[in-house]
Amino acid sequence: MEHLHYPNESTAYRAARNALLNDEIALRAQIETVAAKRRALPPGGKVSEDYVFERIGKNATPERVKMSELFGSHDTLILYSFMYGPERELQCPGCTHLLDGIDGAARHMGRRAALHIVAKSPIARLAAWAHERGWDQLSLVSTAGNKYDSDYFGDTSRFSKGMRAQRRVPDGENWDETIFNVFKKSDGEIRHFWGSEMSFAPTAPNQHHRAGDLVDPLWGLLDMTPEGRGDFFPKVNYD
Template sequence: MTGSLKPAAELAKTNTTRFPNESDAYRRARQALLAEEIELRRHIERVAELRRALPPGGEVTKAYQFIGESGQASLADLFGNKQTLIIYSYMFGPQRERPCPMCTSFMGTWEAKLPDIEQRVSFVFVARSPIARLIEAKAARGWTHHKVYSDASGDYTRDYVSKDDADVPGYNVFWRRGGTIRHFWGGEMGPGTTDPGQDPRGAPDMDPLWTILDTTPEGRGTDWYPRLGY
């Protein structure tokens, strides 16, 4: 498919958008940027294709147990009637007085989209605090769509998020076929994969907050982070 695509610069030349009072220098730079944006779009799709083509991941053989708002649940229970399960592990362990603002930003964005996402996959949220704390924090944010679970034993967290049971985020995808559950993909970008001058982050960005800020003159900034309240 990639070989049949027109060069990005050629596609950019078809663009007829112009804005009032723009200079020739602006238009030349904008056309060059447009070609790069087309390449970025294509690279995102190439990465997604590679992700979908991964060989089968490791089979889940442990009987992980969680505590949800309706009581105890197994990993299989978290799938509901779907074949794919996303688990976002958020930073709200017993040692933390309040939830992580960054995780909260992610989750606040996803709240409105969960009804759409869950047409295709199951999406749940796991943290190490007791379920009562998770329910209380969820209610305080006014969230109604999140399915929150406590990993009380820490077995799942140590295997799929942090072997040291650290209070760090994790994003993992599992799939179920014929009664067998396997790990499909998990985020593996962290401090060791960060480029100079960047905060640790993965790609693509799961929070549109950063994608939106990337379109502005100020960009993301180097010392600004979302808060729990303003």
């Protein structure tokens, strides 16, 4: 394989970079293998109810919308649980920075699948934050008190005792969580297809859980730098 050569690089640098390139190629192949296995999953569990959400309608007024309607013209629906419930004074900075990046991709994603961002706050509060943040492409939807977050781990209410201990959730308390869930509609049935469960899996010490890395441009850019991620975590504002 022919390799690039940058100005004034040493032979030691090129040898190390070539070895790293081999690892990067192997990682790319592994990502493709995992994606193929994901696509080949058997049908997931049937969604037990047509959850009713709330969104801003065409007349800029709140309207009720069923989960089945969120698919629009598509057979695939992606819901991302945004940690911005009514009990939160401030928006989750991790979720917010991720949605900053996804907003740009949403205009393209809509050509292939339906994508909506769900949170427990009232729709007016979500719409106000989207406007302030400049999210012009994202569709924010309120769970409006339905059971979606509980059923699909957008909160901690169905966590096992072990998971509660792992996430340090005190007994008698619950909070919202972040997770992607993908659903497939076929023959009038909606079934769960996949969820980003890796965010709840154990990690090695000092290891980032990396559950949403493939859709998060910030972490990918930081991984290109000499400093890496370090202990950096994004803020909602840097004033």
